[in-house]
Amino acid sequence: xxxxxxxxxxxxxxxxxxxxxxxxVAAWLGWTLDAFDFTIFLLIMVPIAEDFKxxxxxxxxxxxxxxxxxxxxxTASGWLPDRIGRKTPLMISIAWYSASNFIAAFxxxxxxxxxxxALLGIGMxxxxxxxxxxxxxNWPMRSRGFMGSVLQASWGLGAMLSSAAxxxxxxxxxxxxxxxxxxxxxxxxVLPAFLIIYVRKFVKEPPVWLENRRLQRTQHREVxxxxxxxxxxxxxxxxxxxxxxxASAFVVGYSIGGLFPSYLQKDLxxxxxxxxxxxxxLLQSAxxxxxxxxxGWFADRIGRRWxxxxxxxxxxxxxxxxxxxxxxxMIVVFFALQGFFGAGGMHVQYPHYLSERFPxxxxxxxxxxxxxxxxIFGGLVGPSLAYLAIEMHMGFAYPMLIATTLGCVSLILAxxxxxxxxxxxxxxxxxxx
Numbered sequence: 001x002x003x004x005x006x007x008x009x010x011x012x013x014x015x016x017x018x019x020x021x022x023x024x025v026a027a028w029l030g031w032t033l034d035a036f037d038f039t040i041f042l043l044i045m046v047p048i049a050e051d052f053k054x055x056x057x058x059x060x061x062x063x064x065x066x067x068x069x070x071x072x073x074x075t076a077s078g079w080l081p082d083r084i085g086r087k088t089p090l091m092i093s094i095a096w097y098s099a100s101n102f103i104a105a106f107x108x109x110x111x112x113x114x115x116x117x118a119l120l121g122i123g124m125x126x127x128x129x130x131x132x133x134x135x136x137x138n139w140p141m142r143s144r145g146f147m148g149s150v151l152q153a154s155w156g157l158g159a160m161l162s163s164a165a166x167x168x169x170x171x172x173x174x175x176x177x178x179x180x181x182x183x184x185x186x187x188x189x190v191l192p193a194f195l196i197i198y199v200r201k202f203v204k205e206p207p208v209w210l211e212n213r214r215l216q217r218t219q220h221r222e223v224x225x226x227x228x229x230x231x232x233x234x235x236x237x238x239x240x241x242x243x244x245x246x247a248s249a250f251v252v253g254y255s256i257g258g259l260f261p262s263y264l265q266k267d268l269x270x271x272x273x274x275x276x277x278x279x280x281x282l283l284q285s286a287x288x289x290x291x292x293x294x295x296g297w298f299a300d301r302i303g304r305r306w307x308x309x310x311x312x313x314x315x316x317x318x319x320x321x322x323x324x325x326x327x328x329x330m331i332v333v334f335f336a337l338q339g340f341f342g343a344g345g346m347h348v349q350y351p352h353y354l355s356e357r358f359p360x361x362x363x364x365x366x367x368x369x370x371x372x373x374x375x376i377f378g379g380l381v382g383p384s385l386a387y388l389a390i391e392m393h394m395g396f397a398y399p400m401l402i403a404t405t406l407g408c409v410s411l412i413l414a415x416x417x418x419x420x421x422x423x424x425x426x427x428x429x430x431x432x433x
Contacts, residue, residue, distance in 0.1 A: 035158025
């Protein structure tokens, strides 16, 4: 009688090698600490405006320029890792944004702060494409959506840490003198620089990139300017729909969270007690981090597009539940739910989805450009909301609600005509070289 050999499938977390896990952890930490350095500023815009005696609308332009400069960093850092490898640009980007945040803490004037927060944007923009490409190219296909979502959701962990730092240390730093509160919180932003030691020691280049680079050289088909390649006829539709998706997503993200601390401080007058401002932001950020596991699991089963569209649709009815009330408990509860069921699910899909939409020889450049051109539109949200809230005397709630809703509708429309990539292998073959 014939026997049938049965192979027991290994658990998904045992499939990656030690090197693959070490590389993913490096990208995860880089993005988490990147988020800390950026989001800490959102909590201290009001005291900065008071300290330098400038309008809050003017301070929001710092937030805007930081986002816009991310495109500069993403384009440069996309080109560099596509040419020389993923590891070295990751270390440069971490050192850049850490140093910029630290120097900004010692700003003698508002314009000095403006300059170094703008420079921080270059380092931030540089970190995302190289970290995403490094992690996703190394990771097995079976759980790529799940681990890509957990990677992106670590932005919530970074924001949670910044909220905790604000709640715990702002008053302590302020006790040394007026203005020391926000300066101390920015100074903490130098700590991510120590991650460079880990990256240098434990991270290796992805085999798929090494083989792709070898093929470019041996076949004399090197891609010298990868940014131009993604706008050629055979890639143009994919590039434009991805740009539309990310522009909509950034509008949603910064309509929800960009000025939410300012809304609590200015409209609801909670600024005298830092923890009243920090708590809803901290819980929403924690929910966003936890959402990566759920929605990453969904993306590996129902597809990337449906995971994004479903959560964009959920975002719309949740928004008025925390914006159209002054009850603090309702604000805390429903803003946290927004982090998990609404906004969280859509935003965690981008590392794997964008990596799967573009070929290896232009992956970092394409993902970096597409992701961070969205930051241009996201950067317009802060000043626009601040203008409507303060100059037009509308308050923050209604402008935030309208912008969130319109951004979600636009995102859903973009996804309707975008490709599904679930199950796609990332290969070394030259596609557009």
